[in-house]
Each structure stands twice: as C-alpha cells, then as structure tokens.
Amino acid sequence: MAADSRKMVVVTLLVIAFLSYSSYIYYRLPVNKYAVDPNAEDGKMVWQKYNCNACHQIYGLGGYLGPDLTNIYSLKGADYIKPLVNFGPRTMPAFHLSDIELKDLIAYLKSVDASGKSDPRTFTIHSNGTIAQ
Ligand code: HEC
Incomplete structure (x- = not known):
C-alpha cells in the first residue's frame, strides 16, 4: 500500500515537472516574432523552382557546391x-529570372536573413537547453 502511494507521488511529480518544463519552453518560443512577407512566400517558390538548394544551403542545409x-x-x-x-x-x-521572380527571391532571402544565422559559432546556448541566434 505504502509503496503504491509512493509511486503515485513520484508519477505526479514527474507529470508536474514535465508540464511545467513544456509550458516554460513553449511559452518562450518566438512564434509571432517574424511576420512573413507574402512576396517572400512566392520567393520560396522561385527558390524551389530553380532548385537553388541543390548547390546552396539555407540555415546550413542544402547542397555544398555554392x-x-x-x-x-x-x-x-x-x-x-x-x-x-x-x-x-x-x-x-x-x-535569367523575370523582374517579379527576382523581386520575390530577394524578399525570400531577406526574410531568411532576418530569421536566423548560418554560423553555429554565433549561437547562444541557454542553461535550459534552448538556443538563441
Ligand atoms: C549548379 C549549382 C548552383 C545552382 C543551382 C545555384 N547556384 Fe548560386 N552559386 C553556385 C556557386 C558554385 C557559387 C559560387 C561561385 C563562385 O564565386 O565561384 C554561387 C554563388 C551564388 C551567390 C553569391 C554568393 C556570395 O557569397 O557571393 C548567390 C547570391 C547565388 N549563388 C544565388 C543563387 C540562387 C538565388 C540560385 C537559384 C536561383 C542559385 N544560386 C543556384 C552554384 C549554384
């Protein structure tokens, strides 16, 4: 009986710790920090259409020729x-992109630039395990 109630206390404490830590982390996420320019969304399509990612990286992911x-x-x-x-x-x-494609592509690269850095040496690692750029 006593062992069962001790297990319940441990499980309850674990659940409380999990919920507290999760809400602490998610409350701090910069969800609405970066408004996305509609031109940037079209620019992402240009980026994908011409497969720039085959040779270039964004946030360190992609091809390595460029x-x-x-x-x-x-x-x-x-x-x-x-x-x-x-x-x-x-x-x-x-x-040979059209003027509109070029404008959208620039808007995309601008929004990517505003939302992160590619060099991990510039990142700040917090004690709670999150990373800020
Ligand atoms: C076949 C591979 C390839 C593809 C596809 C490609 N690039 Fe490149 N890109 C390169 C290489 C290689 C370089 C470096 C050229 C050099 O200076 O020797 C480069 C350089 C660049 C640079 C200059 C970078 C700097 O630091 O000066 C920009 C900007 C760029 N590319 C944009 C794009 C965009 C936008 C697209 C898609 C529309 C694209 N690239 C598609 C290979 C590619």
Whole structure:
C-alpha cells in the first residue's frame, strides 16, 4: 500500500515537472516574432523552382557546391544578388529570372536573413537547453 502511494507521488511529480518544463519552453518560443512577407512566400517558390538548394544551403542545409545563403542579404545586399543570379558567377549557371521572380527571391532571402544565422559559432546556448541566434 505504502509503496503504491509512493509511486503515485513520484508519477505526479514527474507529470508536474514535465508540464511545467513544456509550458516554460513553449511559452518562450518566438512564434509571432517574424511576420512573413507574402512576396517572400512566392520567393520560396522561385527558390524551389530553380532548385537553388541543390548547390546552396539555407540555415546550413542544402547542397555544398555554392556557399550558404542564409545571411547573403545582409552581407551583400539586393544590388549584389540580382545581377549575380541572372548572369551566374563562374561555376554557377545563369538563371535569367523575370523582374517579379527576382523581386520575390530577394524578399525570400531577406526574410531568411532576418530569421536566423548560418554560423553555429554565433549561437547562444541557454542553461535550459534552448538556443538563441
Ligand atoms: C549548379 C549549382 C548552383 C545552382 C543551382 C545555384 N547556384 Fe548560386 N552559386 C553556385 C556557386 C558554385 C557559387 C559560387 C561561385 C563562385 O564565386 O565561384 C554561387 C554563388 C551564388 C551567390 C553569391 C554568393 C556570395 O557569397 O557571393 C548567390 C547570391 C547565388 N549563388 C544565388 C543563387 C540562387 C538565388 C540560385 C537559384 C536561383 C542559385 N544560386 C543556384 C552554384 C549554384
């Protein structure tokens, strides 16, 4: 009898610990921190249509023939990216995107840039196990 009630106390404490930790973590998620520009959503379609991810990474994921483009917008800017995509530097193919596709692609790269960093050495690891960029 006593052993059963001790088990119940332990199970109750575990459930309380689980619920407290989960609500603490989820309460702190930056869910609505980044509003997504509708042009950026179209730009993601451009990114996928031309398969940029075959050679480039976003947030460190993708192909490795070209460089990671997570922060290309803040590093080099739209005026650098636009002609480069259309004419293709060295081993990258030229894509000849329309003005609208190019505008949407830039909006996508801008939103990606605002939402994260690709270099894990710049991340901050909190004591509760979460990571901030
Ligand atoms: C076949 C592989 C390949 C594909 C597909 C590709 N790229 Fe590239 N890209 C490269 C390579 C390789 C480089 C580096 C060129 C160099 O400087 O030698 C590059 C460079 C770039 C750069 C310049 C990066 C910097 O730091 O200067 C940008 C911006 C870029 N690509 C955008 C794009 C976009 C947008 C797409 C899709 C529309 C795309 N690329 C598709 C291979 C590719």
